Every structure is written in C-alpha cells, then in structure tokens.
Amino acid sequence: MSLTDTVEKNQGLIDEVLEAYPEKAKKKRARHLSVHKEGEKDCGVKSNVKSLPGVMTIRGCAYAGSKGVVWGPIKDMIHISHGPVGCGYYSWSGRRNYYIGTTGIDSFGTMQFTSDFQERDIVFGGDKKLGTLIDEIEELFPLNKGISVQSECPIGLIGDDIEAVSRAKAKEYGKPVIPVRCEGFRGVSQSLGHHIANDAIRDWVFEKEGNATPVEQTPYDVTVIGDYNIGGDAWSSRILLEEIGLRVVAQWSGDGTIAELENTPRAKVNLIHCYRSMNYIARHMEEKYGIPWVEYNFFGPTQIEKSLRKIASLFDEKIQENAEKVIAQYRPLVDATIEKYKSRLDGKKVMLYVGGLRPRHVVGAYEDLGMEVTGTGYEFAHKDDYQRTTDYIGEGTLVYDDVTGYEFEKFVEAMQPDLVASGIKEKYVFQKMGMPFRQMHSWDYSGPYHGYDGFTIFARDMDMAINNPIWSQVKAPWDK
Amino acid sequence: MPQSADKVLDHGKLFREDEYKDMLTRKKVEFEQGHSDVKVQEIVDWTKTEEYKEKNFARKALTVNPTKACQPLGAVFAAQGFEDTLPFVHGSQGCVAYYRTHLTRHFKEPNSAVSSSMTEDAAVFGGLNNMIDGLANAYALYKPKMIAVSTTCMAEVIGDDLHGFIENAKKKESIPEDFPVPFAHTPAFVGSHVVGYDNAMKGILMNFWNGQEGMRKENDQINVIPGFDGFCVGNNRELKRLFGEMGLKALILGDNADNYDTPTDGTYRMYDGGTKLDDVKEAIHAKATVSLQEYCTTQTLSYARGEGHQVEKFNYPMGLSATDSLIMKLSEISGKEIPDSIKLERGRLVDAMADSHALFHGKRFAIYGDPDFCMGMSQFLMELGAEPVHVLSTGGTKKWAKAQKALLESSPYGASGQAYPGKDLWHMRSLLFTDPVDFIIGNSYGKYLERDTGTPLIRLTYPIFDRHHHHRFPTMGYQGAINVMVRILDRIFEVADLDTIDTAVTDYSFDLVK
Numbered sequence: 005m006s007l008t009d010t011v012e013k014n015q016g017l018i019d020e021v022l023e024a025y026p027e028k029a030k031k032k033r034a035r036h037l038s039v040h041k042e043g044e045k046d047c048g049v050k051s052n053v054k055s056l057p058g059v060m061t062i063r064g065c066a067y068a069g070s071k072g073v074v075w076g077p078i079k080d081m082i083h084i085s086h087g088p089v090g091c092g093y094y095s096w097s098g099r100r101n102y103y104i105g106t107t108g109i110d111s112f113g114t115m116q117f118t119s120d121f122q123e124r125d126i127v128f129g130g131d132k133k134l135g136t137l138i139d140e141i142e143e144l145f146p147l148n149k150g151i152s153v154q155s156e157c158p159i160g161l162i163g164d165d166i167e168a169v170s171r172a173k174a175k176e177y178g179k180p181v182i183p184v185r186c187e188g189f190r191g192v193s194q195s196l197g198h199h200i201a202n203d204a205i206r207d208w209v210f211e212k213e214g215n216a217t218p219v220e221q222t223p224y225d226v227t228v229i230g231d232y233n234i235g236g237d238a239w240s241s242r243i244l245l246e247e248i249g250l251r252v253v254a255q256w257s258g259d260g261t262i263a264e265l266e267n268t269p270r271a272k273v274n275l276i277h278c279y280r281s282m283n284y285i286a287r288h289m290e291e292k293y294g295i296p297w298v299e300y301n302f303f304g305p306t307q308i309e310k311s312l313r314k315i316a317s318l319f320d321e322k323i324q325e326n327a328e329k330v331i332a333q334y335r336p337l338v339d340a341t342i343e344k345y346k347s348r349l350d351g352k353k354v355m356l357y358v359g360g361l362r363p364r365h366v367v368g369a370y371e372d373l374g375m376e377v378t379g380t381g382y383e384f385a386h387k388d389d390y391q392r393t394t395d396y397i398g399e400g401t402l403v404y405d406d407v408t409g410y411e412f413e414k415f416v417e418a419m420q421p422d423l424v425a426s427g428i429k430e431k432y433v434f435q436k437m438g439m440p441f442r443q444m445h446s447w448d449y450s451g452p453y454h455g456y457d458g459f460t461i462f463a464r465d466m467d468m469a470i471n472n473p474i475w476s477q478v479k480a481p482w483d484k
Numbered sequence: 485m486p487q488s489a490d491k492v493l494d495h496g497k498l499f500r501e502d503e504y505k506d507m508l509t510r511k512k513v514e515f516e517q518g519h520s521d522v523k524v525q526e527i528v529d530w531t532k533t534e535e536y537k538e539k540n541f542a543r544k545a546l547t548v549n550p551t552k553a554c555q556p557l558g559a560v561f562a563a564q565g566f567e568d569t570l571p572f573v574h575g576s577q578g579c580v581a582y583y584r585t586h587l588t589r590h591f592k593e594p595n596s597a598v599s600s601s602m603t604e605d606a607a608v609f610g611g612l613n614n615m616i617d618g619l620a621n622a623y624a625l626y627k628p629k630m631i632a633v634s635t636t637c638m639a640e641v642i643g644d645d646l647h648g649f650i651e652n653a654k655k656k657e658s659i660p661e662d663f664p665v666p667f668a669h670t671p672a673f674v675g676s677h678v679v680g681y682d683n684a685m686k687g688i689l690m691n692f693w694n695g696q697e698g699m700r701k702e703n704d705q706i707n708v709i710p711g712f713d714g715f716c717v718g719n720n721r722e723l724k725r726l727f728g729e730m731g732l733k734a735l736i737l738g739d740n741a742d743n744y745d746t747p748t749d750g751t752y753r754m755y756d757g758g759t760k761l762d763d764v765k766e767a768i769h770a771k772a773t774v775s776l777q778e779y780c781t782t783q784t785l786s787y788a789r790g791e792g793h794q795v796e797k798f799n800y801p802m803g804l805s806a807t808d809s810l811i812m813k814l815s816e817i818s819g820k821e822i823p824d825s826i827k828l829e830r831g832r833l834v835d836a837m838a839d840s841h842a843l844f845h846g847k848r849f850a851i852y853g854d855p856d857f858c859m860g861m862s863q864f865l866m867e868l869g870a871e872p873v874h875v876l877s878t879g880g881t882k883k884w885a886k887a888q889k890a891l892l893e894s895s896p897y898g899a900s901g902q903a904y905p906g907k908d909l910w911h912m913r914s915l916l917f918t919d920p921v922d923f924i925i926g927n928s929y930g931k932y933l934e935r936d937t938g939t940p941l942i943r944l945t946y947p948i949f950d951r952h953h954h955h956r957f958p959t960m961g962y963q964g965a966i967n968v969m970v971r972i973l974d975r976i977f978e979v980a981d982l983d984t985i986d987t988a989v990t991d992y993s994f995d996l997v998k
Contacts, residue, residue, distance in 0.1 A: 026620050055577060057600040057618030059625060065578020080518060088637050088672035089547065089878075090554030094582030096929070098589070102495070104508060107932065108913070109527050110519050114932060115910075120547040121673045126641060137545035144540060144910075147519050147527055157576055157638040158673070161607060188576040189607050189638050216517055236495045243507055253515055263517035333485065340489035409596065410625040413752065429584045432594040436752040450494055457487040457498060464492045478750050 010400035014039040014419075017402070021414045029056050036405040040397055046390040047397075049405045051382070054192045060409035062357070062429055063383050065188035067091055069197020070204075071154035073281055075184065077101035077232055077257040078265070079111040080149040082141055085118040086134065086166065087156025091188070092118040100446050102236050103259040110147045117141070126158055131169050138173045138181065149215070149262045150180035152204070160187040170208075179215065180262060182208040193384035193406070195280065195360065202284035209265050210292075216266035224250045224319065225271045229286055229297070230278030230361075233258020235451020240458045241277070241302050247333075248316055248326040256282060269293045273318055275300055277454075280360030280389055302454040303362075303462075304369025305338040334456040342372065345463040348471055350374035352422035355415070357381045357407055357430065358444045360389060366425075366444065367396040369453075373463055378421055381407050409433075423470050438478035440469040537914035541907075548910035549929065551852050552879035554672035555680030557583050558712050558780070559634035560597050562684035565716075565738030567758040568629035570622055571597040574611060574644060575636025590714055590947040591744040591955060596754050598622045602638060611639055615649040619665070620658035626754060629761055631659070633667035634684055640671035664761065666691035676879035678780045678854055681712045685738055686784040692761070693768040693791060700792055705770040706734045706817055707793070709784060711777025711800070711856060714927075714946025715959045716740045718967075722958035726811070729825050732818050735763055735770070745956065772817045776801060776810075776960075777856035779884060799887075800856040803864025803965045804833055829962040836966050841869050843976050843998075848900070848921040850874040852912060852930070853945040855884040858903075859891055861925055861944065864968065866897040873900050874915045880905035909933060923975060942975050944968060 005013070018037045022030050033056065038048035055061035064072070067085075072095045075083050085092025096116040105111025119137055121130060138151060151173075153166050166183040174181040184204045186197045219225075226245060231238040238258040245252050253271050254264035268274070274286045274297040286297035298318065300311035309331050316327035352375045356363050363380045370377055380397060381404035382389060390405075397403075402419070404411060416424055416434060424434040425444045434441045442448050442465060450465050452458040486501035487493055498504060512518065530536055556573050560583045563571035573580050580599035587595040598621075600614035615633075622631060633646055646667040654661050668687035670680040708727075713719055720741035727734040742757020772794035775781035785795045794817065801810045808830070815822050847870045851861050855877045862872035875888055885905035892898030904911065909929060916924070916937040924930050924941045928949045934941040943951055944959065954971075958964035977998065984990040 024625055026624050028617070029621050029624075054603055055601045056621055057602075057614040058572065058598045058620070058622035060596065060598045060622075061577055061601065062581065063577060064581040065576055068578050068581070080516070088554050089550055089552060089676070090557065090579065090582070090637075090672050093550065093553045094557075094586050096549075098585070104512070105518070106524050106528060108910075108936065109531065110524050116549050118547045118550065119545065120550065121637075123671070123673055126673050133545045140543050140546040144536075144543070144546075147524065157636065158641045161638065161641045188578045188636075189603055192603060194578075219515065236499055239499060239504060239508070242511070243503060246507060246510075252511075255511075259511075261516045261518065264515055267515070337485065337487055337489065344489045408625070428588050429581070429595065432588065432592060433752050436594065436746060436748050436750075438748065438750045452495060452498070457493075460487050460489055460492055461494045463489075478748055480749070 007399045011039050011041065014400060014402045017415065017418050021411050024410060029059065032056060033408070033411070037411070038403045040394070040399060040401040040403050042399045044394060046387055047393050047403045049390060049403050051390055051405045052192060052195060052384070052386045055406055061406055062409070062427065063193040063406060065194065066186045066190040066197030066200060067154060067156055067188045068095060069194030069281070070184050070186035070201035071095060072099060073194065073232065074198055074201035074257055075152050075154060077103065077113060078260050078262060079103040079105050079113045080261045081152055081180075082112050082117050082145060082148045083152045083154055084137065085116065085156060086130070086153050087119065087121050087158050089118055089120045091156045092116045099232070100234050100449070100451070101232050101258045102239070103233065108145070112145070112148065121158060126162055129162060129164050130159070131164050131166065134166060134169045135173065138169070142177055148179070150182065152182040152184055154184050155187045157188045160185060160190070180209060180212065195384040195386070198281035199284050202282060202288075205265060205285055206288050209262070210269060214262070214266040216263035219253055219267045219270060221270055222251055223272060224323070225253045226250045226273045226275050226315075227254040227256065227268050227271045228252055229256040229274050229276045230282035231255065231258050231454070232278070234445070235447045235453065237452040237454035237458065240452040240455035243457070244302070244308070244312065244330060244455050245275070245315070247330045248312060249323050250315075250319070269295065271295060273298060275315060277302065278361045279392070280385060301365050301368065302458070303366045304372040304459055305456065306372050307365075307368040308456060308459070337456055337460060341460045341463050345467050346374045348467050351376070352470055353378045354423045354425055355379040355419060355421040356444065357383075357404070357412060357426040359383050360385050362444055364389070364393040364396040369459060369462055370466075372459070373466065375466070377401065378419060379404065379415060381405055423466065438475055440472065440475055442466065442469050531913075532917040534918050537918050540911060540914045547878070547908050549932070550878040550908045551876065551926075551929070552676035553586070554637070555670035555675060555677060555683065556634045556636055556672065557586065558677035558680030558682070559632070559668055559670045559684035561587065561677070561712055561740065562681045562688070562738050563632035563634070564595070564743050565740040565758055566630060566632070566688065566764065567760045568755040569758060570626050570628035570631050572600065572618065572622055572631045572633045573597060573636055574600045574615060574633055574646065575602050575639035577601040579636040586947060589949045591717070592952065593744050593746065594752065594754070596626070598626070607638065607642055610642060611644050612649050612652060616653045616656050616658050619650070619653045623659045623663070628755070630664040630666070632684060632688060633665060634670040634680065637672035640669060640673075664691055678712055678777070678879055681780045682783045685709060685781065686787050688764065689737070689767075689784065689787060692765040696768050701769050702771055702792070703769045704733055704818060705767065706732060706814060707737050707767050707770045707773040707788070708734055709737045709773065709775045709781050710739070711775065711780030712854065712946070713777070714948065715955050715957075717745045717955050718958035719960045719964065722961045722964055726826065726961050729823055730811070730814060730818070730820050731823075732814060732820060734814070735759065735767055737764065737767060772796060774798070774813065774817075777854070779855040800860030802860040802959055802968060804830070804837065804867050804962075806860060806863055807960070807962055807965060826962075833962040833965050836969060837868060840969065840973055843973060844868040844870040846871065847923065847976065848873045850876070850912060850916060850921045850924045850939070852876040852909065852924075852926045855880040855888075857945045859888055862888070862898070862901065863891060864965065866895040868969065869897060871897050871900055873902070873919065873921050874904065874912060875901060876904040876907050876912050878906060878908050913937065923972070940975055940979050942972055944971065
C-alpha cells in the first residue's frame, strides 16, 4: 500500500470509529486522533486535557503518578497512602520497581502503609491521626530514612493541613517528612502527579537541610533520572554508564534512596530517561544549580549507541573513547541478537499504547528487529512529547491520544497488527481476539528492556509472543 | 558481559552475575548511605520479639499491609455478575483504572468498567455533568443492557446525589427513561470491598424489585448470592451443577463465572454470561434468598427478608460439614430429596479426608482474608484435624470476631485459635514469629510473610496474582473441598520433601511412599 493510501485508509478508520460517539463527545475525541504526516510538528493531536466521562479511559490519577511512579520506588522511605484503604491497596507492589534491601527493616518498597480513613476521619479531619501514625512508624520502623505523605482524594476536600503535621514531625524526628498534594482528582491523568511529586522534591528535599553526607565530587558524576527500574532497567542502564567511565551518584527513583536524591544537585549532568515524569526537576536543577540535563534513550542498539555518544560528548575524550569501546564491545551481542531474531520478526507490525515515554522511545528497538510501528499513542503525554514523537514515527502512523477502550479495540481490529504492546487492562482484550500482546509498562513480568543486556531480552520476548504456536489454534480446526 | 543471544538471561539470573553484583555493591556502599548490616540485623531480630509484637499490636492509627480493599471494588465485582452490565463508578478516574487492573491481574481476563472522570472543577461544582455525559457516552459506545453506578470517595466526600443525577441524566436523554441504572453509594471510608459488594447487590435488586410491592407471588425458586469470591469461576459452575443434581430451581444472583472466563477464539466479548436481567426481576417471587457469604450481604439479605423471602446465610461454605449444611438447607427449603449422586460425592470427599488425615493432624495454620473466607477455611481445617491458630481479617468487625471465635470453640482443634478483627499482615508477621505455625493460608500478598518468617504459604483466596488458573477450579461443593485439600496436601508434601532433601544427611524420611 502506498503511503498516501495508508494515510487515507487510517483517516477513514478514524472517521468511522468516531461515528459511535454522541455528537459532543465525537467532536472532542476527533482532536485526539490523527494520521501522522511528515513535517507535522506535533503529530496533529491535542493532549493533556480531561478524559471524557464514561468512555473507559485507560488513564490513572495524580496519586498514581506520585505514589505509584515517582515516590514509591524510593526504597528507604516510608510512603503513606493517606486516606481510605483502596488506593494503597491497589498500588501495592504492582509496578516491579526492583530494589535490594531488607524489606520492613531498612527498605519498604513492597509494603503498603495507609491511614485507612474511616468516616470519623472525614468528618473530623485526619491530621491528628497522621501525627500519631508517624509516631507509630518511627517506633516500629526506626530505620526508615524519611516519610512521604501521599494524599488521596479526600485530603484536599476536607481541608486537612498535612503540611503543618509534616513540618512538626520532621522537626521532632530530624528526618524528612514530605507532604505531597497528589489527590487523585487533580489534573487529568497521572501526569500532574509526576509534576506535583517533582515539586515536592524541590520544596521538601532540596530546600531542606537533609541528613545525607555530601558525596565527594568528580568530573564524571551523573545521575539517572526517570528510570523506575522496572524489571531492573536502571541497573542494565547504569552498568553501561559505569563502563564508559561515568559515576552514577543517584538513581531517580528506581532502587533510589533519599541520600541519592539529596546528593543529586552535586552531579555534573542529569541524564533523563523518562522526560515526561521528571523533566520538571531537571529543569529546576538547571535553573537553580546550573546542572545541564540531557535526554537519552536506552531502548534498542541504534538508540543506545546514539545516546552513549551524546552523553559522552558532554565529557572529555577519555569518556568518548570509552563510549566507542563499549559500543564495539557490545556489537557482537547486538549482532547475534539481531541475527537470531530479525528473521523471525522482520516486517511484523506493532501497535503501541503506553504512558508518557515509551510510545516513542521503544519505536527504535522494534525497528532494530525489522518491525514497524503502525500506530502509537500516550495515556498522559503533553504537546512536547508529541513533538518529540515526530522524530520516531513515519508518515501514515495512526496516532491516538488518551485512547478509549472502544477506539483501541476498533483500531486494532481494523489494522490487524502482528503485536499489540500496551498495558494489563488491554492485554486480554487483544489476546481474546487472537492477537499477540506484550505488556509495555511492566515488561509483562520480564525485563530489563533497557541497555544492551535488556535488548536481547526484549527481542526474545517479542519473538516469543508473536511466534507462539497458540495463535494458530485460536479457531477450532473444524471451523476452518 | 554475561548476556548472550543463545542463552538469554533475564532479571532472575542476569543480576546475579558478577558484573551486576559488583555494581550493586558499589551503589550501596558509595551512594545509598544506608544503615550498617549489624544495625539492620539488630532490628530484624528485634521485630521477631514479644516486645515488638506488643508495640505492634498497640498501633492505633497506622495500617500496614491490610487484607481489605475499598467498597467500589466490591461494587464493580457485583455489577459484573449481571447480564451485559457495565459498572460505572462516579468520581475520580484513577480508581477505576485500579479496580480493573486488580481484577484483571487475578482472573487474567479483560475487565470493563467506566468512570465519570471527575476532576477539580467537579470537586467544586459537583459531578452532575459528568454523570449526564458519562452515561450518554457509556451507553452509546458499550451498548450495555444495564449500567450499575457506584461511587469513589471523592464523590462521597462532596456529597453527590446519585439518584437525582441519574434522573437528571434520563431527562437529558443520556439514556432511555426505562434503561436500568441501579446505583449504590459506596464510600471507601466505610467498611471494605465486601460492604461495597453488599451495597451494589442491594442496589441492583432494589432497581428491579421496588415498585413490585404487593405483586409478589411466591414460587419455589431459591436465589443464591455468592458474594465476592475470587474462585467464582470454578465455584459458580460447580454450584450450578449441584443445583442441577438436586433438581432445584435456583438462580445465582451475580454470577461472574462466564464474564471472568471468556474463551480465546478470535472474538473479544466485553460482556459474557451473568444473571439475566429478566431473571433478576422475577427473582422477587423466589421463596428464599441464600447468601454464601454473610458479611458480603448484610444489607441485601435484610432487604430480601423485607420483601418476604426466607433468608439463609453461610460463611463461604467450604469442606465437608459446611457443604452438608448448604445441601441440607437447600433440600429443606425446596423440599427436594438429596439425590444419591450427591451422597456419592460426599462419600468420595470423606474417603479422601480419611486417606489423608494423618497428614493434617495437628498441623497449625494461620489464615487471613475476607471475614467469610476465614470462617469457611478454619471450619474445614478443623474437620481435617488441623488447627487454625491465627485467623485474621482487616475487614473483619467485632461481630465477625465473635462468630469466628465461637466457631473455633466449637471444635477441640480450634482450642489454640484466636480471631483478629481489624488487624493487618504486619500484625500477622509478629504472630508468626512469636507463635509460629506450619502454614499460612491467604493470597499472593502473603508471599512477603512467607519470605520473612519462612512459613510456607498456600494461596486460596483473592487476589492471586502470582499463580495462574487456580480460580478456574471450584473450592466449594464436595469436589471443591477435594481441590482445596489437595492444594494444602501438596504443600505439606513438598515442604516435607524439601526438609529432608540433603543427601548423606537426611536420607531417612525422604520417603517414596506416603
């Protein structure tokens, strides 16, 4: 099919799918669906606006963005899900942010701490309970290095002053106690939660006197920002940075610690993987401490090489030479991986729908395996993400922002990709259709996918999904 | 460089390679600024003590690792047991993403529910427009036969009036006037998911039964309400088979089995199975309504009683005598004789229990989960000759604790048992250290207790995220009881074998025949 045909066909598909909506919703959804045309600056879609009620958005909330994504992985702090029991329960240990530590003693990542609000707390306020709760944490979990208070919806509605409680308790215990106003009704998706969480770090970590001993500085100090160590991603990235001679003084926030956060302003460069969730703090550090930041992409060898060279270019020749050495050193692994899997995946088509980074960042990794991304979209991207996306996708790609359950089902049905790569809520919908699927938030319990070591796993997983024998058995043989 | 295309190492092995181990040690030593290993060990040891347990049990404000979720999860579950029903949760949208994720991770099935996506402006002005637009959109896109509305805590705190909103939406023609939109207020700060199930179930029944006052003509049908059950797929089918054996006219109200077990055959079914809406309407004429989980149906049963039904309640009937009671009660209500085929099934269960009794005798168990599950499970263990020791339910009330305690006292095997209402899995951790047991029965969250205390875990209740397919097999009925028994037995045998697996050390007891 020629490119013009694809563009026309996909536009037709969008028009057809929109027909199902009531008039008002149709008009609104139309702005979020587009067929990418070369030269367009932002994929032609509107983003970061409210989801329509009743359409089955895949998005989450600000609390999910703060507690679930940004703060939750800081392993030596205790993150209180402040409010009713559910939010903490559903987000308990579901994201696979790997860490190493003695859970319940000096690390707390796979635990759920909640104030389990009752009716009386709603009526009379929960500040007193919060204070008592922090006392109890200090008594029972004395090795915690700090506490964050992750607000659930009611907190902001009943007028609690969690800032006052936090200030008082921080003083009393000489530890960071950080109030985060990430009530789920704020903003339109997880995204505002990321922003609020970043701001809380700015105001309640950077602006306070912490307990960390300042790390000794070297010219090669960098940080990894916006890597949540899903399946160990930050580790398979860190190893490459160390191999080119850099020193990673902090991980944000996968397998991270409060000391690493506090020491971050001492780094030479901040390296940003997930731009969407952590660009705010990187910009702040640039402004306030003069620390430059650079985006990188460790999915797939093409992007890894590009990123290693880009990062090395900020340092001296030694580092640049090291980068070339590391690229060469991993070349046999890359070649062997591509040799093994490309013939099995060449020409296969993928449709993506993920959060705020991967809908563009993983495109190169698929292309390294000979695959083609025919549709992509984000849950909570902003305009600057769609601008960046244009570097990755080609003419005719279907782009869907904050896709609804209905739209995604219809798009996939019509486009018949060889793989759908999205989240757990989408997984079984498409598998029922007989469509291979990989979860691209949790790596479907696999990973890491970052770095060279991760790429080989990624390649294996895509092959495993697409070429699994079960997909030829979906129809009963007597129905053929 | 440990990775290779020939032998792909993923996270389980990759990070144990020297390169990574060294790297992680450097990270820890140079940057994490953690506590010394000695200090960590000191606190580890302290948390195992009686002193720590006392402090732990003195907690008044803090909950750590609870065994309960919030109301709307139960409401969504209840709604999904009805024909072509779309759960619609009024309030913040993130909640719905969480419920869908949670249920999907357990059943490995799609889960459809929508939100009214209220944001800050709705917090100020109320969510009426969200309801009006939301119902219109959901109705147009997903073509349900019923939309069951429940609420997140946001909508409850601001006090949205569901009834008025829904009427308003109908006036605005979001949905047809006669389209069923049952609703239930399900505040997350009251009760737990079992209460949410109750409220939603009652709301659905009220939607169909109200307005039929005085028209009830009692027939011989028995309504059966299963309650929130992670094993509903296996259980509801097994129950229906048993009803068939008995020749009962029985209707499951809220039958999630088919909706949570759709085939992969090329067609995605957004809805499948469920109790037919016409049948729900007719169910008011039933002679009796039987709940399999008392604490999931307090309000619902009292409503059914008010409508003139004989009501009966069970506590997750599992095992021999609980199944006996259920079968006999159904026989008594219906007047139908219990057929020989069921007696045969019973005999087979007794046979299996007799065969394995030596393995269970005196084994000590900790149980946690929903209130009804705790009761059903402990009753079965006691009749196997095992001893429920710690029985804990964060969602359990004082009333539950009393009933649970009475149950334990009804058998000599329950003599060392204690009920813990409102306590959580961090309390359980203390109990497992200060008063150890042989096994834990619970859900996937128990794996951290297993790791900390070395007590083997058996996953027999929702949610089970880290094992596949168990929910497809019944735990109720005589055959379900055999399934449950075999799950426990397998773990007992595995533990015994692992305990004696050292060559030239424990060659004895590593027995081929048991």
